[in-house]
Amino acid sequence: MSTLRSILVVDDEASIRESLDMFLREKGYAVRTAGSGAEGLALWTRHHPQVVVLDVRLPDMSGLEVLKKIIAKDPEANVIIITAFHDMESTIAAMRQGAYDFLNKPLDVDELEQAVSRAMRMNEALHRSPALSSPVQDFPASQRLVGRTPVMRSIFKTVGLLARNRATVLIEGETGTGKELMAQVIHQSSLLGEQPFVTVDCTTLVENLLESELFGHERGAFTGAIEAKTGRLELAGEGTIFFDEIGDLPQTLQAKLLRFLEYREFSRVGGTQVLRSAARIIAATNHDLSELVRRGRFRQDLLYRLKVISILVPPLRERMEDIPEMVEYFVSRLNRELGTRVTRVEKGAVAALTAHAWPGNVRELKNVLTKAVLDSRGAVLLTETVQAALSSHPHRPASKPLPPLGEMERERILGALTATGWNLSATARALDISRPTLRKRMSRYGLPAKGA
Ligand SMILES: Nc1ncnc2c1ncn2[C@@H]1O[C@H](COP(=O)(O)OP(=O)(O)OP(=O)(O)O)[C@@H](O)[C@H]1O
Numbered sequence: 001m002s003t004l005r006s007i008l009v010v011d012d013e014a015s016i017r018e019s020l021d022m023f024l025r026e027k028g029y030a031v032r033t034a035g036s037g038a039e040g041l042a043l044w045t046r047h048h049p050q051v052v053v054l055d056v057r058l059p060d061m062s063g064l065e066v067l068k069k070i071i072a073k074d075p076e077a078n079v080i081i082i083t084a085f086h087d088m089e090s091t092i093a094a095m096r097q098g099a100y101d102f103l104n105k106p107l108d109v110d111e112l113e114q115a116v117s118r119a120m121r122m123n124e125a126l127h128r129s130p131a132l133s134s135p136v137q138d139f140p141a142s143q144r145l146v147g148r149t150p151v152m153r154s155i156f157k158t159v160g161l162l163a164r165n166r167a168t169v170l171i172e173g174e175t176g177t178g179k180e181l182m183a184q185v186i187h188q189s190s191l192l193g194e195q196p197f198v199t200v201d202c203t204t205l206v207e208n209l210l211e212s213e214l215f216g217h218e219r220g221a222f223t224g225a226i227e228a229k230t231g232r233l234e235l236a237g238e239g240t241i242f243f244d245e246i247g248d249l250p251q252t253l254q255a256k257l258l259r260f261l262e263y264r265e266f267s268r269v270g271g272t273q274v275l276r277s278a279a280r281i282i283a284a285t286n287h288d289l290s291e292l293v294r295r296g297r298f299r300q301d302l303l304y305r306l307k308v309i310s311i312l313v314p315p316l317r318e319r320m321e322d323i324p325e326m327v328e329y330f331v332s333r334l335n336r337e338l339g340t341r342v343t344r345v346e347k348g349a350v351a352a353l354t355a356h357a358w359p360g361n362v363r364e365l366k367n368v369l370t371k372a373v374l375d376s377r378g379a380v381l382l383t384e385t386v387q388a389a390l391s392s393h394p395h396r397p398a399s400k401p402l403p404p405l406g407e408m409e410r411e412r413i414l415g416a417l418t419a420t421g422w423n424l425s426a427t428a429r430a431l432d433i434s435r436p437t438l439r440k441r442m443s444r445y446g447l448p449a450k451g452a
């Protein structure tokens, strides 16, 4: 093996091969190029380059095939996938099969260089345990995470990497951002995806029941325990146990869960036998757990235990670019599920959806679209149908966003003016601001100098 840092570039487009060749040579790498999967594999076998830059669409086979073959021979190979596809499946599939990184075309050369040098460093420094490989599973329609914004793509990468291990995961995000769906995708795409996925909703169960739900109980453990009961932890087997709304877990159970996470052992309520669990733990919350820790409502040590890997799902309003794709996805899914036949979406409809703030996030978007699709008569989802659905939809988000500051200030000033009978001096005093400031604010908010 040469000591020069070598790279193999596999891409069917000659122009990409040439420009990458030139660019990477300039950076001091020894470069070989191949235009097909077979040629690439032959070069890889002969020269064993430290890093492979691999296109997905190749004339003779899929780049993912090539990746699979390389990884089968050398689980520690560093392969950077480059592709014009932006979908979740190939990203997750590639990361799960052991790709080192996944970059989208058109290539950003700086990004590529960074990925290459990281992979080189990895190659030099890291002694990795062999990657496990598993057959690519298809994601059922109900378990697709739509999104192509950079933040979502990086989440897909994490999910793909998680498929290779059993690490505990904490998923944080506002209501309706897709936390539960993400937990299911992590479970489905992991090696033990056939095992049970068991949910524990920490909000709905009262404390002593939650404990027996979780750990199970023996017959006669407490009044009413007529039969022995298998707890959720046992039911999960080697699958996944999903703690939904972990922030609502009562304090006493927090201590018990912590102990379980440390030793992976538990006993049924009223039982003496020590049971072990190999289940993967995923927890989700729409609270800010650090804030709950500060307020003494959540144990810091438990937070650390849960946060081995943490995924922060951003609210929909921070990834509005995902909306058009989500609209397509939900509309065609709704067509299948509801038997509707909406084949087009008017541009204005998408624009109206993109203008909304989505406090209820993806769930709210889905609800609005469901209403709109059901209200549609023809093949086109019209702007006005969407607008009507937007203004009438009953969804009340759990976490209502605060009104804009200006609006709050205006309300406050108006309230004080009304209370003082529009006496400006008294109002200014009540609000602890000067009279000129009060006047300025009043004119800014269009409040008349005298009450009606
Ligand atoms: N990226 C996405 N692609 C497709 N569907 C999504 C996506 N994100 C969320 N959804 C859908 O939106 C709905 C809400 O998602 P989910 O129940 O996972 O949210 P959540 O974060 O658990 O919300 P909550 O905190 O209120 O429990 C589900 O129907 C889910 O399938």
Ligand SMILES: [Mg+2]
Residues within 6 Å of the ligand: 179, 180, 244, 284
């Ligand atoms: Mg949820």
